[in-house]
Structure formats: C-alpha cells, structure tokens
Amino acid sequence: MPDDPDFKLQIDVPALSTLADTTDRLLEAGTKGLGSFLSSLCQPGANEMGLLIQDKIRGWRAQNFAKYEPKVARMIEALNIENPRLAPRLLTLAVESASQIEDDDIQNVWAGLLAGSSRSEESAKKSLLFMQILESLSPECVRIIAMSMTPPRCINLSENRGVAFYGNKYALEMVLAQSGCSNPTDLGDVISRLVGLGLLNVASGISEDVCSLVPQPLGANLVARAEGHDMSAKDAYGPAIDFSALSEEERSNICTPIISVTTTIGPRS
Template sequence: MEQDKDLLGIKPVARAAEKSVDGVGAFLGKICMPVAEELGLYFQDKVKVWRANNAAKIESKAEELALKNGGFDGKAVHPLLAWKIMENGSFADTPELQAVWAGLLSSSLGKEPDDSNHIFINLVSQLTAIQVKIIEYSCLTASKYVSSQGYIQADDLILEKDVIFEISGCKDIHRLDRELDHLTNLGLFGDLGGGGFHPENGTVILTPSPLSLHLFVRCCGSSEDPIAFYQAKPKTKPEQQKN
C-alpha cells in the first residue's frame, strides 16, 4: 500500500492549527455563546495558526482574571464587545498586548452587559507593546487623587529621560518620541501640554490623563470604580497638613 506523502511538509502545521482552533471558544461559550459559535467558523476558515494561538492565550488569561474578580457565573459580555475584542486581540502576539485585551474581555463581564468598554477597545487597538508598558508605569507610579468635583486625577509625573529607556526596553529616542506623541494625541497623557520629552532639559513627562487611568483599570480586568481601584483620596489642603 502506497504511503501518504507530505511533499510540502504541511501536515504538522495542519494538526497544530486544528489543535489551536479547538481550544478557542471554551471560555467565550460560557459568557457569550453567539460570538463563540461565530468565532469557531471564523478561525477555521480565515485565521492562521498564530492568530488562533493568540486568541486562545487571551481567552485563557481573561478567564483567569474573571475568576479573580468574582467569577463569571450569571454574567455575560455584550456580543459586539466580545467580537471586537477577539477580532482585534487575535492579532496581538506580545504578552503585553494580549494581557490588555484579556483585561478588557474580563472587565466587560456583567449581570447586565453594556457597551461601556467600546471606547477602550478603540484605544487599545491603536497601542503598541511599548505604549502599554508606558501606560502601566505612569498609572501605577503617578500619585492619584480625587478632585473637588469627584473625578480621578493624577499629579504631574516628570522623570529623567533614562527612566523611559528602562520602562520600555527601547533606547531609540526618536521612536520613543513618536510613541509618546501618539499617546498624547490619543488623550492618554494629561497636564503640561500632554506627555513626552522636554527638548532641552533631559526630562520626560509621563502624567497619565483621567482617560488613561480609566483605561488601565479596565485593562487590569476590573470594572471597579477608578477611585476605589486606586484607593485615591481628596488632596489634603496645606493648612490641614500643618495641624
């Protein structure tokens, strides 16, 4: 009997693809069946092995985050959000980007699903892995407080420029300048005219805007109020500090 031939060596790839695709949808099936069913067909017909693997990693991380944030029993995700998160997120092939997409999927869960994460999907779809690292650092490092009207705010965060080389893992100052300008244009840096390098004094401004602070909360997989998430408090007045 003539043995099967695989002249192009594609059988191992095909088997890997089948295995990857089979794993996509297990978690989505629990929280949003219509999109899980649609993704099953989509991945089988349209997506390469690497994209299916990316989606599986996002889904696994999202399930882990959901369990840490109270579980997902009785909760669901708005179908439009679930589709857009997986559609965009499946192109993410770095741990940083996969983590934020997973966070958005987890924070989209609710007893009564809404579409409040829609604006964050559009923002994350425009971010690079370097920008994700910068946002994480700025939101965690800057001092947060509650304004007199009850809004989350951050104090100015101004650092020596060498700090951003370490944060980002990139030493190309021109690329970093572009990345910071893009974050400013997206509205993710706050006061002092946005963020970026000072052209003369060797510092970098990394003050996160309120939008950035909100985005980071959702990308951590939480739908918690940002004031509670950051444990922010109103600023203490100078005269109160003296007492």
Template sequence: MSEAGKSLDILGVKPVADAVKTVTDGSVQGISALLSRICLPAAEEFGLLWRDKVSHWRARNAAKMAAHAARILDKDTSADKLSAHPRLVFKTIEDSSWTDDDVVLSLWAGLLASSCTESGNDESNLMFINLLSQLTSSQVRIIQYACENTKVYQSPSGWIMPSDLKIEAVDVALITKVSDMHQLDRELDHLRHLGLIEAGFDINTTEADITPTALALQLYVRSQGYVGSPIAYFELHGPVEMKNPSDLRQDIYSSIIDDEK
C-alpha cells in the same frame, strides 16, 4: 499517509502542518470554551469563521488572552451570571490576536473580563478596546507605568485626577526598551493625541511629562478586569509612591535585565 501522499510531500512538511493544525484547533477550542461561557452567539460565529482561516500564531495569541481573562473571571463569585456583548467579545478576540506581547495580552484579557456584566448589554468598554488597538507595545508600557506610578486623588467634585509625573528620557527608554529618542518622541506625541497623557517631551530639556489623563486611568482600571469606580479601584489598591530618580532608574534597569535572562 498513503503512498500517493508521500510522493507529493517531497519536503516532508505534512507532519509539521498537521501538528500546527492540531495546536491551532486546540487553541480555537480553548477560546470557544470561554466564549460559550460569556457570549454564546460570539462562540458560534467564532467557530465558523476562525476554525479554517486563523493562523496558528494568531490562534495561540488569542487563546493565551482568553485563558488570562478566564482566570480573572474565576475570581468573581458571580462569574456564572456574567456575559459580554458580542460586539465587544469579537473585537477583543480579533484585535488581541495580532500581538504576542504578554504585557499587551494581559490588558486585552482585562478588557474582556471587564466587558462581562449581568445584563450582557454594556458596550462602554468599546472606547477602551478602540484605544488599546491603537497602541504599540511601547506605548502600553508607558501608560501602564504612568498609571501605576502617579498619585491618584479625587477632585472636590468627585472626578478622578492624577498628580504630575515627569521622568527623564533615559527612563522612558528603559521602560519601553526603545533607544531611539525620536521614536520615543513620536510615541509620546501619539499618546498625547489620543488623550492618554498630558504632554510629552519638553522641547528645552530631556524631561518627559507622562502624567496620565483621567481617560488613561480609566483605561488602566478596566484593563485590570475591574468594572467598578476607578476611584474605588485606586483607594483599594493604593497609589504607588514615587521613588527618587536614582532608585527608580535602578529598578527599571534591573527589571529589564531579569526579562532578558
């Protein structure tokens, strides 16, 4: 650093700023590498728009999401033939960069991966991208839990259908790590408003109906990076059998304790 530069850097922050810029530039390059692979126009626009304007925090989040999406795509033997519509790619990068929650980022990664098709013109994931962008991390955990713990079946006419899933308020609190019951009530109300769960809290009890809708199941499947039929997805992976309430509560509690260690 020049003598003039040293005299101006009274607090000695320039080395820190330079380090942050280096990390940010590296994150942007990592994202650009994936975009160059699946959507060249988005890669070019992204590089121009974000290289100087994106914060280190957002770049790191987006880079983590992109790396996860790349790992999902690497499992597909035809990945080199897949690409995604620029509209979906840019919106996924933009919206995912605003969270550092690993659970939420994993769903964004799945949506980006499932946006990749051989034609590159499929915009069907846009509805799921818009839905996920409206969810809090607590709501994401509720949807993930509901879709992984309901029994899924196919209706006589061929539609995907869930079985009823009801749990106690304390279990909702353990799943979301939110202890404010009124906040949880709002969270469930919002999920119901978005058409992702059937009901919410029973006004006469502390029981919550978190049965996922068919739309929620389809959102979940796409957020796992799967682009086929949701019926096929659940047949391949199998619905999770519900445990009795006491065992279920212990499993949730143990998971939270492990996360805090």
C-alpha cells in the same frame, strides 16, 4: 478551574458562531488579494499558495489565542465574577485583536477588558469604549500609559472640575528600556500620540535625561478597566493623596498635571 485544560469561558453558542464566521471571512479576504497577485506571476499553484498562507495565518492566530484565553480565565477567577457572560460583539472584537497580537502586555490589557465586561450588560458597554481605544495603541503606548499610573495618585479638584492624577518622573533611559522605544525621538512620538488621544496630559514629555508621564482621566480609566475594576479610576485608586504627607524624595518624582481653568477633565463620580 482556569488551570484545567478543559476549562472554557461560558459563551452563548451564537457568539461562537459569529466569531468563527468573522475569522473565516477575514482570513479569506486577507489572502485572496495575494493569491490573485501571485496567480498573475506564477501559474499554476496560486490557489494552493493562498490556502497555504491561510493555514499559516490560522496557526499563528491559534497560538496567540491559546495564550490569550487562559489570561481571561485567570482574570475572571481573580475578580470572583459569578456566572460570567460575554457579549458576542465584545467577544469578537477582543479575540480578533488579541489573536493577532504576540505581545503579552497588550494581551493582558485585552484580557482585563474582556474579563471585566463579563459582569453585566452595563460593564460590557463601558468596556467597549476602551477596547476601541486599545485597538489603535501599540505595545509601546500601552506600557507608557501603565508607567504614568505607577503608582496612581489621585487629585480631587473643585466639585465642578472632576478629578486629575499626578504623574511620574523617570530617568529617560529607564522609560526607553521599559517601553520598548528605541530612541528619544520615537518615545517623543509615542507621548505626542497619547497626548493627542487624550490619554496623557500635556505636561508629559522629555526634558534632557528626564521623562515625565502624566495620565489624563481617560488613560487612568483605561488602566483601571484593564485591571478589572468596574468603576472609574478615581474610585478604584482614590482617595486623593495628601501631598504634604509625602517625603521629599516622593515629591521630587511627582509631576503635576496641567489643568485648563475652563475644561472639565474628568467624571465627578
């Protein structure tokens, strides 16, 4: 069971060897340059300095990994995945990234993506895309995407135009507090980046004291995969909501996406 301190994910031996070799190479490369620089300023002792830095980095990453592994284990158990298997490439990517991150929100997303990938080869292929996206995101970006999907509200478009999602309107101060952004300018930069990456809809933005966060299908699918769903956000969070059935207060907090009339914005299934 995951709460057992002896619990370990079931991983092929070659995957562990690959991970260990990669970690050692990165640590060596990351400290060698610093050691060379110090050696030109302070002799002797530069080599010992490099080894000390490596030890500290290893210790820090080991602490982060110690938090990360149980998250993956709990997620796999919660998803009832039988005989989970992890592809070496995804395992290396996830552990390399998660072990360098102290932020729980980011680690939780990495845990969800890795856990979901353990179902099958097909699941692993789909998780790889979102792992590569996640590598480029800051904790603030991840929190903003999550807020855009709280709660998720699916919209069915015409058959050839896929699916969209309503967004949410929040008080600006709330978004600043929950996202970790220190001021509206920084928040605006984060939103612009997410729009540029295709994770938020262009309807997202700040207007006076209100912040609108509207997910694109790609951002919605990232959230679905991070929660362990082995399907698109449309299937995970559908069916489409009945806007007319919402209360006036609920409608006032919904932000409608801006949809191109010529662009397919999401998968049909």
